[in-house]
Amino acid sequence: MRAEGEPPTTDDTANRAYAGLGATFDLFLNAFGHDSIDGAGLPLTATVHYDEKYDNAFWNGEQMVFGDGDGELFLDFTIPVDVIGHELSHGFTQYSANLAYYGQSGALNEHVSDVFGTLVKQYALGQGVEQADWLIGAGLLGPAVDKGTALRSMKDPGTAYDDDVLGKDPQPGHMDHYVRTGSDNGGVHINSGIPNRAFYLLATELGGNAWERPGRIWYATMTGGELTEDARFSEFARVTVATARNLYDEATAEAVRRAWSGVGVPTS
Numbered sequence: 368m369r370a371e372g373e374p375p376t377t378d379d380t381a382n383r384a385y386a387g388l389g390a391t392f393d394l395f396l397n398a399f400g401h402d403s404i405d406g407a408g409l410p411l412t413a414t415v416h417y418d419e420k421y422d423n424a425f426w427n428g429e430q431m432v433f434g435d436g437d438g439e440l441f442l443d444f445t446i447p448v449d450v451i452g453h454e455l456s457h458g459f460t461q462y463s464a465n466l467a468y469y470g471q472s473g474a475l476n477e478h479v480s481d482v483f484g485t486l487v488k489q490y491a492l493g494q495g496v497e498q499a500d501w502l503i504g505a506g507l508l509g510p511a512v513d514k515g516t517a518l519r520s521m522k523d524p525g526t527a528y529d530d531d532v533l534g535k536d537p538q539p540g541h542m543d544h545y546v547r548t549g550s551d552n553g554g555v556h557i558n559s560g561i562p563n564r565a566f567y568l569l570a571t572e573l574g575g576n577a578w579e580r581p582g583r584i585w586y587a588t589m590t591g592g593e594l595t596e597d598a599r600f601s602e603f604a605r606v607t608v609a610t611a612r613n614l615y616d617e618a619t620a621e622a623v624r625r626a627w628s629g630v631g632v633p634t635s
């Protein structure tokens with residue numbers, strides 16, 4: 368419907384998808400010097416209006432696929448640019464640390480997509496850590512959801528919704544409330560709240576723009592070759608501390624250590 372460089376089409380969904388792919392490409396290139404999600408200029412492709420009233424969006428290993436939503440619970444999945452960035456960042460993870468999609472490594476896989484997803488939004492809007500909403504999927508919930516603002520909150524995990532239809536946001540924000548479950552691939556969308564809050568704590572302590580020091584530390588952690596594919600939270604945390612020390616200084620490394628400590632994840 369719209370190739371690179373072409374003018375807008377009459378389809379708003381296609382135009383939003385086009386803009387979201389571009390915003391993700393811009394963040395990775397301009398903030399991290401990473402050419403597309405594979406670091407080698409992979410053309411970004413998307414299918415829109417997938418299926419009928421489809422309530423999701425996903426990276427299928429080769430391209431993005433967007434559902435229109437059912438119009439009641441969920442609206443069009445191209446609306447939140449952070450969701451577009453989230454899904455494309457699963458491609459980035461696939462091409463970098465390749466974190467296994469189960470248990471803690473799976474929750475880290477989800478976490479990394481939330482981090483780069485919100486950074487896509489913050490970078491596109493020029494928002495510093497104080498202006499950013501730190502929500503994933505704001506604007507996506509439909510009219511059938513009374514009490515909800517988004518899919519997840521990185522600032523306050525567990526507070527994105529509490530609704531008769533959707534239930535309550537199940538995310539913990541500290542290891543004391545880690546959820547042991549066999550569903551959701553071992554809670555990958557649940558326990559990601561813990562590292563999400565650690566990233567938020569670091570970003571707010573450092574201030575400024577989250578795609579600068581915090582984003583670069585996370586980017587280098589994912590591309591540095593130190594992480595194992597089945598990394599647990601503590602391994603990921605240790606690598607972020609070491610990466611902060613390598614890229615910056617001991618004070619920055621100490622800020623990263625404090626952020627993880629704030630959610631109960633040990634770094635030594």
Ligand SMILES: [Zn+2]
Binds near residue numbers: 480
């Ligand atoms: Zn995801």
